[in-house]
Amino acid sequence: MANLRFEVVAEAFHKRPVEVETPRERPSEYFAKYVFNRAKMYKYLPVEVYEKLTDVIDNGARLDRSIADAVAAGMKQWAQENGVTHYTHWFQPLTEGTAEKHDAFVEHDGKGGMIEEFSGKLLVQQEPDASSFPNGGIRNTFEARGYSAWDPTSPVFIIDDTLCIPTIFISYTGESLDYKAPLLRSLHAVSVAATGVCRYFYPDVRKVTANLGWEQEYFLVDDSLFFARPDLMLTGRTLMGHDSAKNQQMDDHYFGTIPERVQAYMKDLEIQALELGIPCKTRHNEVAPNQFELAPIFEECNLAVDHNMLLMSLMKKIAHKHGFRVLLHEKPFDGINGSGKHNNWSLSTDTGVLLHGTGKTPEDNLRFVVFIVETLMGVWRHNGLLKASIMSATNAHRLGANEAPPAIISSFLGKQVSDLLEHIEKADKEDLFSVKGKKGMKLDIPEIPELLIDNTDRNRTSPFAFTGNRFEFRAVGSEANCASAMIVLNTAVAEALTDFKKRVDALIKGGEDKLSAILDVLRDDIRTTRPIHFDGNGYSDEWKEEARKRGLDCETSCPIIFDNYLKPASIKMFEDMNVMNRNELEARNEVKWDTYTKKIQIEARVMGDLTMNHVIPVATHYQSQLAKNVQNMYDIFTPSEASNLTARNKKIIREIAERTQIIETGVEELVNARRVANKIDDARTKAVAYHDTVAPKMDDIRYQIDKLELIVSDELWTLPKYRELLFIR
Ligand code: ADP
Ligand code: MG
Numbered sequence: 001m002a003n004l005r006f007e008v009v010a011e012a013f014h015k016r017p018v019e020v021e022t023p024r025e026r027p028s029e030y031f032a033k034y035v036f037n038r039a040k041m042y043k044y045l046p047v048e049v050y051e052k053l054t055d056v057i058d059n060g061a062r063l064d065r066s067i068a069d070a071v072a073a074g075m076k077q078w079a080q081e082n083g084v085t086h087y088t089h090w091f092q093p094l095t096e097g098t099a100e101k102h103d104a105f106v107e108h109d110g111k112g113g114m115i116e117e118f119s120g121k122l123l124v125q126q127e128p129d130a131s132s133f134p135n136g137g138i139r140n141t142f143e144a145r146g147y148s149a150w151d152p153t154s155p156v157f158i159i160d161d162t163l164c165i166p167t168i169f170i171s172y173t174g175e176s177l178d179y180k181a182p183l184l185r186s187l188h189a190v191s192v193a194a195t196g197v198c199r200y201f202y203p204d205v206r207k208v209t210a211n212l213g214w215e216q217e218y219f220l221v222d223d224s225l226f227f228a229r230p231d232l233m234l235t236g237r238t239l240m241g242h243d244s245a246k247n248q249q250m251d252d253h254y255f256g257t258i259p260e261r262v263q264a265y266m267k268d269l270e271i272q273a274l275e276l277g278i279p280c281k282t283r284h285n286e287v288a289p290n291q292f293e294l295a296p297i298f299e300e301c302n303l304a305v306d307h308n309m310l311l312m313s314l315m316k317k318i319a320h321k322h323g324f325r326v327l328l329h330e331k332p333f334d335g336i337n338g339s340g341k342h343n344n345w346s347l348s349t350d351t352g353v354l355l356h357g358t359g360k361t362p363e364d365n366l367r368f369v370v371f372i373v374e375t376l377m378g379v380w381r382h383n384g385l386l387k388a389s390i391m392s393a394t395n396a397h398r399l400g401a402n403e404a405p406p407a408i409i410s411s412f413l414g415k416q417v418s419d420l421l422e423h424i425e426k427a428d429k430e431d432l433f434s435v436k437g438k439k440g441m442k443l444d445i446p447e448i449p450e451l452l453i454d455n456t457d458r459n460r461t462s463p464f465a466f467t468g469n470r471f472e473f474r475a476v477g478s479e480a481n482c483a484s485a486m487i488v489l490n491t492a493v494a495e496a497l498t499d500f501k502k503r504v505d506a507l508i509k510g511g512e513d514k515l516s517a518i519l520d521v522l523r524d525d526i527r528t529t530r531p532i533h534f535d536g537n538g539y540s541d542e543w544k545e546e547a548r549k550r551g552l553d554c555e556t557s558c559p560i561i562f563d564n565y566l567k568p569a570s571i572k573m574f575e576d577m578n579v580m581n582r583n584e585l586e587a588r589n590e591v592k593w594d595t596y597t598k599k600i601q602i603e604a605r606v607m608g609d610l611t612m613n614h615v616i617p618v619a620t621h622y623q624s625q626l627a628k629n630v631q632n633m634y635d636i637f638t639p640s641e642a643s644n645l646t647a648r649n650k651k652i653i654r655e656i657a658e659r660t661q662i663i664e665t666g667v668e669e670l671v672n673a674r675r676v677a678n679k680i681d682d683a684r685t686k687a688v689a690y691h692d693t694v695a696p697k698m699d700d701i702r703y704q705i706d707k708l709e710l711i712v713s714d715e716l717w718t719l720p721k722y723r724e725l726l727f728i729r
Contacts, residue, residue: 012222032277044074068120136587179483186490193497213298217339236329244723331397338398339478346470378492380532384553395477412462461538559687
């Protein structure tokens with residue numbers, strides 16, 4: 001019996017790094033080479049068009065359709081100079097990836113020939129025949145179609161021969177069918193709300209921007225090994241596989257020397273990402289073997305989300321060239337760390353960062369505390385919803401395990417900020433004002449030391465940690481579209497700030513001094529948000545108990561966590577902030593439940609196939625070899641001698657028989673559980689059934705398979721083992 005495994009392992013072992021040419025220019029020179037950025041707009045557009053367009057981008061002015069033709073013409077000229085022949089509306093449907101449908105620039109010229117055409121109409125709006133994207137029943141396939149509409153705030157870019165135009169994707173009736181439309185609405189909401197609050201302190205502030213700096217973790221695996229693992233190919237993770245004797249226990253991979261083949265891959269990836277305007281900055285090995293991270297410099301949130309989507313597809317594409325596969329799944333391997341995508345989030349004005357605590361004046365410091373506390377308010381009110389925003393069938397493997405943030409949302413602030421909040425809450429109000437004069441009162445809030453920024457006082461176990469000038473939302477999954485988490489966070493903070501302002505304004509209207517009014521409301525809110533603030537160990541069992549007492553959402557079942565989207569407080573928040581309506585939320589949940597079910601369904605099928613086609617045949621084959629040996633021993637030796645000498649083999653024969661029997665029964669039960677669940681019509685009930693009855697069976701089966709892997713002859717085992725998958729040379 002030929003064993004493909006040895007061939008692919010040898011092939012992987014002999015691969016050499018792919019030669020990557022170093023560009024002659026410096027990164028600052030080729031950065032955004034393929035992006036229609038400001039400099040190119042200026043060069044390719046008439047001045048008045050340039051001005052109108054930048055007004056749309058910077059100030060949210062309405063897009064004047066009359067400039068669309070001129071913009072399209074400029075874009076086309078630039079694109080053609082770069083050898084582009086096609087264009088596409090690039091959008092983010094409710095799947096994990098992005099979608100695009102390419103059209104050539106060509107049109108009939110009316111004289112029997114062709115001309116290259118790209119009009120404003122084609123730039124601004126398209127009607128992709130996108131009936132098979134998930135829409136949760138909003139859009140019946142025979143009824144209204146979906147539209148993609150240009151998002152001028154994210155610049156167009158070129159990939160190969162195609163001009164890619166970032167777009168939102170909405171239904172005929174205006175409901176969003178993607179991540180970008182609600183994201184833009186949430187960004188608008190938080191900008192308006194934060195600007196309002198900001199003006200208490202800086203009356204001249206024109207605009208507040210939300211920023212996002214993501215850190216993308218990923219695994220690489222050699223592609224020949226990948227293709228020998230049907231589970232990796234079809235589900236993105238290994239459904240079986242015993243621990244490698246050595247994995248991450250020595251901590252020798254973290255920040256270690258990057259293997260040569262990987263180094264070449266990273267170099268290639270970074271060059272191409274920089275050319276697409278993604279400001280890559282950091283790369284390093286992660287904790288687990290074969291796990292790496294890439295982080296750019298933070299950007300405005302909408303652009304950062306687009307860049308992350310773009311990067312993920314670039315990663316996959318470039319990996320092929322280097323003989324790798326990228327695994328973006330949150331938990332490709334059991335027993336070692338999974339991958340996340342920390343979302344560093346902050347708010348800034350045209351003049352500075354709002355979560356920055358080094359203000360020189362007491363007012364600055366008060367502003368800092370207000371934004372910290374109102375962020376906490378959003379997180380506290382909607383902690384269950386925030387958890388729902390990062391939850392998926394794949395990320396569920398990571399949350400709650402002792403490596404990633406726990407499945408309870410809380411916020412770490414660190415000693416300095418905690419002390420500051422306590423001081424403000426507990427102090428006599430008079431003590432917070434040093435001078436009382438006619439002009440109002442002078443605040444006396446302790447200054448926050450510089451040291452705070454990038455301090456080492458970091459709590460890795462917190463899902464939402466304050467890290468000096470930003471919050472780091474750590475529970476986001478590596479495979480996720482960051483928009484999902486950002487929509488909820490922005491909207492929740494927008495709601496909190498709006499509500500804060502309403503209460504402060506009411507006090508001011510009643511005759512209270514502005515600073516005093518702010519302090520009153522703030523002190524209330526510090527008290528209210530106490531339950532979400534937790535600086536201790538988020539992995540501990542005591543915390544689970546404590547969190548329950550504090551009323552935080554402790555649910556761990558993925559399909560039930562999705563219910564948070566439909567809670568009255570969530571619907572009210574989304575509707576009040578004008579981000580999504582009930583109809584959209586309901587539709588999205590249908591998609592979430594359906595996606596969950598399908599993922600587990602596919603895994604269960606693959607598990608069944610692998611068990612029946614690989615594991616059991618291999619195990620029984622080995623068992624026959626052993627049985628043959630036992631028989632031979634009886635031919636050679638006396639029965640009593642043979643009995644002694646074959647004891648070990650008999651034990652293994654028995655163990656294989658017992659384990660395969662358990663596995664076979666397990667697979668039967670798995671199939672039955674699926675059959676029962678498949679009869680359920682309601683998407684939620686079905687997902688719950690898959691979670692409660694199908695998924696756990698797979699764990700039981702896996703346990704037995706991994707035990708078999710340990711006793712069956714290595715020579716016969718067909719699936720590449722963890723120790724082979726996990727160590728790129
Ligand atoms: P670490 O792994 O220590 O958390 P990294 O340097 O890997 O830190 O990543 C930090 C990320 O946070 C980067 O993307 C960085 O640009 C981003 N970041 C830094 N300051 C801010 C800020 N004020 N707002 C949002 N993101 C920020
Ligand atoms: Mg980080």
